Amino acid sequence: MAILDKQDEDDDFHGHDESLRHEIDSVSQVIYRTMRDITFVMIFLNGGDDEIDVGLMGIPLGRYDSKNNRVIWTFNRSCLSMHHDHSEVAKKLTYTQLFCYCDIKLLTSSQFLGLLHQQAASIVARNPCMLDINPTILVDCCLYELFLHYDFHTASKFDWVSHDSNYWTCDAIIQGDRARDICNAFYREINWKCDASLLEDVLTECMKQLECPFLVIKDDDIYEEGPYRWISVTWRNTELLGMQTIPAMTKSFFLAFERSDHPQTLPNGFFEHSSKLGVLVLCWCAFSFASPSFLKCPRLRFLGLDHCTDKKTIGDNHTEWLCLYSLWVLDLQYTNWNEILSEEKMDLMTNVKELNIEGVMGWQYIAHLQCRLLNLQRLRIIKPTCQWETSQDVDNSFTDKASMDAIRGCAWQWREEASRRDREGRVGRSGVGRRSPPRPL
Incomplete structure (x- = not known):
């Protein structure tokens, strides 16, 4: 492990990407000496669709195979796939002797x-x-x-x-x-x-x-x-x-x-x-x-x-x-x-956890949130049709949302930008820019 850690530090120092890092030769030699005199089958769960020459790691397979050892591996373990054409995977293979796949259309x-x-x-x-x-x-x-x-x-x-x-x-x-x-x-x-x-x-x-x-x-x-x-x-x-x-x-x-x-x-x-x-x-x-x-x-x-x-x-x-x-x-x-986001209707939504609004009036409803939707965890408002009213104070609308973990929308970005410009002396006396943006909830 000390050798591996030292190699990782050297690679990090030189800016080497993980995919470009080479195997430790001394470790590969030990693996090879351990396995060269035995016959085995290796099962390899490959998360991608690229073939890997495990011989470079010291495992006597591929071009280092002297005892007719075999490896069985799977591709694309990271996703469930359903494709007509498997040639994209097959043409990448160099050491694989037999490529098998299931024609899912033949299954009942x-x-x-x-x-x-x-x-x-x-x-x-x-x-x-x-x-x-x-x-x-x-x-x-x-x-x-x-x-x-x-x-x-x-x-x-x-x-x-x-x-x-x-x-x-x-x-x-x-x-x-x-x-x-x-x-x-x-x-x-x-x-x-x-x-x-x-x-x-x-x-x-x-x-x-x-x-x-x-x-x-x-x-x-x-x-x-x-x-x-x-x-x-x-x-x-x-x-x-x-x-x-x-x-x-x-x-x-x-x-x-x-x-x-x-x-x-x-x-x-x-x-x-x-x-x-x-x-x-x-x-x-x-x-x-x-x-x-x-x-x-x-x-x-x-x-x-x-x-x-x-x-x-x-x-x-x-x-x-x-x-x-x-x-x-x-x-x-x-x-x-509008009616479904009225104060009267919000009072009925005691269990709402997520509210997403896109392409309609959005930020005007924020003032209704105070003391309502207490279980709200996520709020997303994007592409509103009405301009954000800069005089509107909405910070208190979220102070009672103990479960809140995400707010997404263009208005926060606007206020952060306004705050930055105000600090640089370019906003004037609007009052909005002088306040720091809301803290993440």
Whole structure:
């Protein structure tokens, strides 16, 4: 270890990148002398897709192999991949004698799920915090991300997949006091890289099986009722071809209509049986902002709205907003719904942990936060449509947020810049620049 430490210091001093560092010759010689007279098989979990000549480390394989030893290794352990073309990996190989890969299209649905169970078991095994976790939970997390990759995030043009860890908890796939830590660990492990056409073939086959938990509906698809836990709909037509209501078993529902200056209206009674709905994302939809049809969903934890508009109706029914009591995440993208961020509605959102606002009035709502949303952990406001009022003091809006760990948005950057310019004597007497920017919470 002393030799290794000294070599690391020398490399650091000379500015050598870690990838350029050479093996310690003396250590390699000891390894070679130890292993040269034995026959062995080496199993190597390679995290990348580049071949490594382990012979340079003193292991008698590759060009140093004198006893016909063998190495079995895997590629891309850092992500779950699904690709048509494996030639990009194969053409990099020099010492590999046989390159094997699985044609995933030839697998049945049960075989594909079996592979996911094996992958889940290995992820759980190498993460001590997960040893008491049922691998089936991780399989559901993998399928959920594939389900979103399949079509919805492409049709909506927004990266809803980045909310995966929120979906897993809001859908109740992951529950309990350790849910956040488990989600963070899973999120590092589950990283799909897929060819779109291959993914469509695999998931289309998967949806034919009764045990498949999700349904993806696109134009020209015929809706068939079933006990689906997750449903994604991307549609250009106003008629949902037989889908009058969301199935009672559904916990996550994603709907994206075609982009239009006049978004299509949600059917009446669409959420009538959605007592278990935990995740709801609507894109380019119209509904009554005064009395949305999903306000009676008692378990709604994630509400995402993208380019939705108010469909004013006569005689709106102002019933109790049950969905706000259970809400954990509110994500508004280019949806001017002022009422939901009013003081009255914020008083109902006692469990909200994350608030994301993009492309609408944003910073004007900050003053409403004082003594409200006490469990708020993350706040993100970007691309606001209204200019920041420099006279507005918002520091006290966050002093009561004991759980706050992240604030992101352009206004803080503006104030930091104003403070710097004021110190340099270029701001004048506005009063804003003379104050230091808010401390990180």
